[in-house]
Structure formats: structure tokens, C-alpha cells
Amino acid sequence: MNRYSISGFVLFCQYLIFCSVFSCKPKTDVPPYVIAIHGGAGTIGKKNMTPEREEAYKQALTEALDLGEKILAEGGSALDAVEKTVEWLENNPLFNAGKGAVFTHEGTHELDASIMDGKTLAAGAVGGVRTIRNPIKLARKVMENSPHVFLAGRGAESFGLLHGLDTVSNSWFDTEHRRDSWQKALENERQDSLHGQGYLNQSDDIRFGTVGCVALDRNGNLAAATSTGGMTNKRWGRLGDSPVIGAGTYAENGVAAVSCTGDGEYFIRSAVAYDLVARMKYGGQSLKQAGDAIIHQKLPAMGGMGGLISLDAQGNIHLPFNSEGMYRAWAKPGSRSINIFESFN
Numbered sequence: 001m002n003r004y005s006i007s008g009f010v011l012f013c014q015y016l017i018f019c020s021v022f023s024c025k026p027k028t029d030v031p032p033y034v035i036a037i038h039g040g041a042g043t044i045g046k047k048n049m050t051p052e053r054e055e056a057y058k059q060a061l062t063e064a065l066d067l068g069e070k071i072l073a074e075g076g077s078a079l080d081a082v083e084k085t086v087e088w089l090e091n092n093p094l095f096n097a098g099k100g101a102v103f104t105h106e107g108t109h110e111l112d113a114s115i116m117d118g119k120t121l122a123a124g125a126v127g128g129v130r131t132i133r134n135p136i137k138l139a140r141k142v143m144e145n146s147p148h149v150f151l152a153g154r155g156a157e158s159f160g161l162l163h164g165l166d167t168v169s170n171s172w173f174d175t176e177h178r179r180d181s182w183q184k185a186l187e188n189e190r191q192d193s194l195h196g197q198g199y200l201n202q203s204d205d206i207r208f209g210t211v212g213c214v215a216l217d218r219n220g221n222l223a224a225a226t227s228t229g230g231m232t233n234k235r236w237g238r239l240g241d242s243p244v245i246g247a248g249t250y251a252e253n254g255v256a257a258v259s260c261t262g263d264g265e266y267f268i269r270s271a272v273a274y275d276l277v278a279r280m281k282y283g284g285q286s287l288k289q290a291g292d293a294i295i296h297q298k299l300p301a302m303g304g305m306g307g308l309i310s311l312d313a314q315g316n317i318h319l320p321f322n323s324e325g326m327y328r329a330w331a332k333p334g335s336r337s338i339n340i341f342e343s344f345n
Contacts, residue, residue, distance in 0.1 A: 031315040031332040033072035034216045037064055037085060038319070039095045039327030040209040041261040041307040046324060046341050054340065057094060061329040061338050064088050068213060069331045078215035078223035078257075079117050079140075086113070086136040086225045089211035093175045095327075096209030098134060101173045101229025103182035109173040111229055112243035113139040118222030118251035125243040127152040133166040136227045139243075141165065149245060153237075173229070185233035210242050212259025214251070214311045222257040222313065224249050224273075231264070240264020246274035254313050255281050256290075261326065262306010266299055276310060287312040295320040 039061060044053070068085035072078070090098025101109045113135035114125035124143025127150065132138045138160045142151050151159055161167065210228040217223075226249045228242040241248035241264040248264070250273035251257035258273040267273075272294055279290035291310050299306065300322055307321025309328060319328045329338040 032218050034315045034332040035068045036309040036317050036330035037213045038309045039211050041321045041323045041326040042209045058338050060092050060094050065329045065331050078217040078221045081215040082213040082223045082225035083140050085213040086227050087134050090134050090227055095211050096229045097211040097227040100175045102178050102232040105233050105235035108170050111135045113227035114243045114249040115139045115225040116249050116251040118253040123149050123245045125150040126156040127239045127243040129156050130170045131167045132160045133168045181232050210261035214257035214259050222251045222253050224251040224257040224259050226259045241267035246271050250274045252277055256312045258310045260308040263304040266302050266304025287316050288318045291318045291320045295322050
């Protein structure tokens with residue numbers, strides 16, 4: 001062995017020692033930020049979707065995505081990105097959240113929302129609110145300005161007033177499309193004579209409908225937020241999974257952020273959002289493995305339909321659903337995707 005070979009061998013040994021001391025590992029290619037959104041897994045059937053309506057939904061998803069991505073690209077937090085994006089979706093009458101929320105059996109609107117900070121595991125949620133313009137803003141106020149996690153009904157609204165949130169009349173949330181869906185549900189209820197249970201037998205575009213956002217920011221923080229008007233023709237103060245931390249929303253740094261949409265009763269019973277995180281954290285599953293097992297195996301076996309958007313700490317995205325479609329989109333530096341019916345991300 002010549003002196004050059006010896007010298008190279010010595011350098012290689014020094015490199016190995018350095019790596020063993022400082023735990024050298026190949027760096028993963030984590031993007032500086034990632035965002036994903038959904039507008040509900042309950043979509044109008046593809047055969048009934050007009051090109052004009054499909055374009056309107058895709059344009060709305062694009063604008064919401066632009067807003068959230070801009071916040072993240074400029075160094076904003078994941079928490080701000082998910083709140084502001086969901087707020088924008090709440091203000092768009094195409095979606096079942098805020099303006100455009102579905103009607104209850106009594107002809108009113110009851111709104112639910114939740115938000116979670118993956119860095120601290122702090123969370124806030126509200127249920128059954130009727131006059132707060134943007135429930136997601138109220139959920140964040142609960143998280144940051146109260147000792148509680150979940151407030152409901154008049155108490156939640158009083159808390160919102162205390163903190164200066166905008167209020168509107170309940171009729172402000174009305175839209176003609178949602179009123180038509182409500183009238184259809186009432187007629188179905190009368191026809192099948194289920195004594196107040198008819199709303200459980202509905203088409204997907206009446207049963208499902210939620211908005212949500214998950215994000216990863218430049219500091220590696222994850223966050224998730226979800227908002228909904230609930231189920232068309234709902235009664236008795238029914239609440240679904242959207243405002244339930246661990247069922248419809250969950251985020252934990254180093255693992256994943258999740259926002260769900262679908263049959264709320266099944267998502268609650270299955271603790272879907274936390275189940276995905278737990279499968280990764282304790283079971284060693286990947287984001288895709290966990291999401292697919294829940295959406296394509298666990299929920300269907302129970303009779304549940306819907307989907308979720310998810311994002312892990314490495315910036316991987318997975319948006320599985322088992323319904324006909326799910327309004328969804330994602331973006332990271334240099335790439336994005338917007339889909340409704342296709343079964344890929």
C-alpha cells in the first residue's frame with residue numbers, strides 16, 4: 001500500500017469516527033413548507049357535476065391554496081396558515097362551513113370548528129355556534145385566551161363577543177343551494193317515515209361537507225384546522241367529528257397533522273385523526289400506510305365513508321378518501337395539485 005492509499009485510508013477512518021461521535025446521517029429532503037386543504041369528501045356525483053361548477057370549485061381551492069402558501073412562503077407560522085386558509089373557505093359559499101353552511105332541521109345554522117398547534121399540542125374547539133361569522137377564529141381564541149379546549153353554544157358565542165369577534169345574524173349564512181338541499185332532505189324524511197331519523201339516509205352531497213387545512217412551516221411546526229356546518233337537516237344539537245380534537249383534527253410536531261371529513265359519527269368512534277398519528281408514532285407506520293388502513297379498511301368495515309388530508313414532519317402528503325370524491329389540494333415550493341374525483345394526491 002503506497003502512502004497515498006494509507007493517507008486515504010486514514011481519512012476514511014477519521015470520517016467514520018466523526019460520524020459515530022456526531023451521529024452523521026443522510027439529510028432528508030424536507031421542503032421548507034407544505035400545505036394541504038380540503039373542502040369536504042361529500043361531493044356532487046361526477047355524472048351531475050357541470051364543467052362550470054367543477055371549475056368554480058377548483059378556482060376556489062386555488063385561491064385558498066394561494067393564500068395559505070403565501071403565508072408560509074413569507075415565513076409565517078403553520079398555525080396562522082391553517083387559520084387564515086380555513087377562514088377564507090368559511091367565507092366562500094361553495095363550501096359547507098360559515099357562509100354556505102347547511103340548514104338544521106329547524107331551518108337554522110349551527111357551526112363547528114377546531115384548531116391544533118403541533119408544537120405545543122394546544123387546541124381550541126367550538127360547537128353549535130350560530131352568530132359568530134368565522135368559527136375558526138373563535139376556536140383559536142379558545143385555544144389561546146381561555147383555560148379550556150372546547151366551548152359550545154351560547155357560552156362559546158359569549159366568549160367570542162368578549163374577545164371582539166365579528167357577529168352576524170344566523171340568516172347571513174343562508175344560500176339558495178343549501179336551502180334546496182334542506183328542502184330535499186325534509187321531503188325524503190317525510191317520504192320514508194323514519195320519525196325524525198330520515199336525515200341519516202342521505203346522498204353524500206347532503207351528508208358530508210367540511211373544510212380543513214394542514215400545514216408545515218419553515219420551523220418544522222405542524223398545525224391543523226377544520227370547520228363545518230355539519231349535516232343537512234341535523235337536529236337535537238348534533239355534533240360531528242370536526243370540532244372534536246382527536247377525531248376530526250389533530251397535529252403533533254415530529255409526527256403528522258390531520259383534518260378529516262365524512263361520516264362524523266364513525267370518525268368520532270374511531271378517533272380517526274389521533275389514530276393516524278398513533279399508528280405512526282407507536283406502530284411505525286408511514287403516513288400513507290396509516291391513512292390507507294383507516295380510510296380504506298377500518299372505516300368501511302364499520303360502514304363509514306369520508307376522507308382526510310394529512311401531512312407528516314418530512315413534508316409527505318397523503319389525501320385518502322373512500323367516497324366518490326373529495327375537494328382537495330396541496331402545495332409545496334415548485335409544485336401543487338388540485339383534484340376532486342381522481343383518487344391520487
